[in-house]
Amino acid sequence: MSKYAHLRQEYKKHQLSEENALQDPLAQFDLWFHEAISAEVMEPNAFTLATVGENGTPSARVLLLKGVDQGGFVFYTNYHSDKARNIKQFPVGCINFLWLELERQVRISGPISKVSREESEIYFHSRPRESQIGAWVSPQSDVIQSRDVLDTNLAMMVEKFKDVEKIPLPDHWGGYRLVPVEIEFWQGRPNRLHDRLLYSEHEDGGWELCRLAP
Numbered sequence: 001m002s003k004y005a006h007l008r009q010e011y012k013k014h015q016l017s018e019e020n021a022l023q024d025p026l027a028q029f030d031l032w033f034h035e036a037i038s039a040e041v042m043e044p045n046a047f048t049l050a051t052v053g054e055n056g057t058p059s060a061r062v063l064l065l066k067g068v069d070q071g072g073f074v075f076y077t078n079y080h081s082d083k084a085r086n087i088k089q090f091p092v093g094c095i096n097f098l099w100l101e102l103e104r105q106v107r108i109s110g111p112i113s114k115v116s117r118e119e120s121e122i123y124f125h126s127r128p129r130e131s132q133i134g135a136w137v138s139p140q141s142d143v144i145q146s147r148d149v150l151d152t153n154l155a156m157m158v159e160k161f162k163d164v165e166k167i168p169l170p171d172h173w174g175g176y177r178l179v180p181v182e183i184e185f186w187q188g189r190p191n192r193l194h195d196r197l198l199y200s201e202h203e204d205g206g207w208e209l210c211r212l213a214p
């Protein structure tokens with residue numbers, strides 16, 4: 001047997017039923033997120049974002065969740081990056097949280113749009129000064145000749161901002177918000193008969209709940 005095929009875990013820690021699922025999926029997310037923090041999941045706000053690229057080619061990467069507000073999930077990145085190019089062309093995405101310690105997955109899909117400049121400003125200036133400078137240093141997703149490019153850019157930016165108290169927010173950096181139209185909560189159960197509850201947005205703005213086969 002291959003070294004992969006024999007790896008096998010039974011999931012038996014929790015269950016998720018229509019009776020105990022909250023009516024509002026954002027409240028349910030908040031509940032599970034706090035349980036992930038209590039369970040000391042490493043980087044509980046880390047998630048995979050899938051976007052659609054040219055020719056429909058999907059692309060995915062890990063990001064950090066920085067807020068849940070105005071009905072959506074907020075993350076920050078470089079507006080010139082590959083993901084930003086994807087979002088510009090196809091302003092939709094799918095987010096996936098994996099909290100293995102709780103045998104849980106949450107999948108969230110919907111349209112993505114930029115957060116306001118004011119929101120990006122507030123978050124940007126809450127970051128450590130070094131991270132703020134870092135946003136100026138790295139042409140995210142571009143090909144660079146070597147690590148030296150980053151070291152040289154860093155030295156240049158440190159010099160440029162040495163007497164600047166408040167590092168300005170670069171035009172090419174800011175947040176996005178994905179507003180869900182579907183949220184699926186997945187709870188691992190024994191014998192691969194997992195619980196899957198899917199919330200789908202109604203036209204009237206409410207949510208419909210159904211159970212999916214595992």
Ligand SMILES: Cc1cc2nc3c(=O)[nH]c(=O)nc-3n(C[C@H](O)[C@H](O)[C@H](O)COP(=O)(O)O)c2cc1C
Nearest residue numbers: 046061062063064076077078081082083084140141
């Ligand atoms: C744990 C973790 C957290 C990350 N958080 C972010 C983030 O919040 N924003 C970001 O732009 N990249 C983050 N990255 C890097 C991205 O995964 C990715 O490499 C980068 O955004 C470029 O992606 P793109 O070329 O698809 O645009 C993170 C990576 C890891 C592993």
